[in-house]
Amino acid sequence: MSITKDRALELVLAALASANEELDASEQVTVAPDTQLFGADAQINSLTLVSLIVDVEQAVDDETGQSISLTDEATMNRDPSPFRNADTLSDYMVELSNAGD
Amino acid sequence: MRVVRTISNPTPKSPERAGSGLQSGGFAPKGTFIADWTGAVHEPDFIRLEGEFVDLLPLVPDHADVTLGWRGGARARLLNRGATSAEQQRNWIATRPTSERNYLIVLKDQTPVGMVSLVDIDMVARKAEPARFLIGDQDAVRGVPVAAEALFLLYRHAFDVLGLHRLYGTIAAPNQPMMKFHEYSGMRREGVLRDHLFLDGEFHDGIVYGLLESEYRSVTTRRLQGLVAMGRRTSQP
Numbered sequence: 001m002s003i004t005k006d007r008a009l010e011l012v013l014a015a016l017a018s019a020n021e022e023l024d025a026s027e028q029v030t031v032a033p034d035t036q037l038f039g040a041d042a043q044i045n046s047l048t049l050v051s052l053i054v055d056v057e058q059a060v061d062d063e064t065g066q067s068i069s070l071t072d073e074a075t076m077n078r079d080p081s082p083f084r085n086a087d088t089l090s091d092y093m094v095e096l097s098n099a100g101d
Numbered sequence: 102m103r104v105v106r107t108i109s110n111p112t113p114k115s116p117e118r119a120g121s122g123l124q125s126g127g128f129a130p131k132g133t134f135i136a137d138w139t140g141a142v143h144e145p146d147f148i149r150l151e152g153e154f155v156d157l158l159p160l161v162p163d164h165a166d167v168t169l170g171w172r173g174g175a176r177a178r179l180l181n182r183g184a185t186s187a188e189q190q191r192n193w194i195a196t197r198p199t200s201e202r203n204y205l206i207v208l209k210d211q212t213p214v215g216m217v218s219l220v221d222i223d224m225v226a227r228k229a230e231p232a233r234f235l236i237g238d239q240d241a242v243r244g245v246p247v248a249a250e251a252l253f254l255l256y257r258h259a260f261d262v263l264g265l266h267r268l269y270g271t272i273a274a275p276n277q278p279m280m281k282f283h284e285y286s287g288m289r290r291e292g293v294l295r296d297h298l299f300l301d302g303e304f305h306d307g308i309v310y311g312l313l314e315s316e317y318r319s320v321t322t323r324r325l326q327g328l329v330a331m332g333r334r335t336s337q338p
Binding site: 053 | 236239242243244245246247248249277278279281282284285286323324327328330331332334335336
């Protein structure tokens with residue numbers, strides 16, 4: 001079973017909300033589709049990004065039984081990066097999920 | 102200000118170290134030891150480690166004020182209690198044993214953003230503990246792979262320069278983001294030390310992690326360098 005775009009975005013936003021629970025009040029991240037994840041205007045650092053990646057990969061596995069990797073070499077070298085924001089990351093999750101079906 | 106002076110002709114600690122070739126930040130030429138501004142002499146492999154987004158600078162007493170400020174922040178509540186005054190912090194830095202490598206993490210424009218250490222370096226069992234990892238300036242590191250590259254530089258130094266076989270450490274159980282990061286970067290969870298830590302007025306389990314050289318080469322390098330590559334890609338206009 002592959003994941004839908006809406007559900008993928010929900011999972012990314014849930015992971016951002018979860019990350020907020022670990023961050024101080026001054027470091028809270030906006031939980032929205034256009035929240036930038038990496039790069040010049042990103043709201044999170046690489047520690048939080050990895051936490052988000054781990055949470056999302058696990059959530060997809062739990063829901064669909066699919067093991068997707070958001071950080072393999074192809075992803076890291078992809079241009080533009082899927083990690084621009086929450087919405088583009090969810091698009092990439094759907095792409096990986098469909099490819100794994 | 103740092104100066105380099107010739108003191109003796111050190112013998113490399115291991116064949117790996119002698120043969121290693123960091124692209125930068127490797128150990129100094131034979132015969133050179135490095136003295137910081139206090140006159141304290143460091144071993145030749147204890148020098149600046151250079152990366153793409155960050156450098157690791159050997160921690161010197163001049164860094165007392167900035168590191169003390171970080172240690173007093175909320176982020177440091179899951180680290181062991183440290184100095185409470187600049188003078189204590191200065192003394193603490195000045196008296197670090199030779200079995201430790203303590204670094205200040207700086208961005209390429211030299212903005213200090215954090216600290217990280219390699220402690221209990223045991224050249225017989227070829228093991229050491231990464232420790233005191235703290236990002237102090239959260240605003241300066243958003244969108245930049247600072248944690249990934251800083252730890253990669255430290256691990257690369259440990260395995261490729263010092264010739265270590267194993268890194269290990271204990272993370273406080275409530276520090277979930279740090280545990281996820283270390284597991285992602287290849288560390289294996291090896292056990293639980295119950296109520297091992299007393300932090301912020303409470304006992305916490307200590308989760309033990311370990312990383313062998315083979316795991317560093319097969320997993321850690323790929324994953325941490327991948328994050329650095331992604332940072333490079335997303336930082337381009």
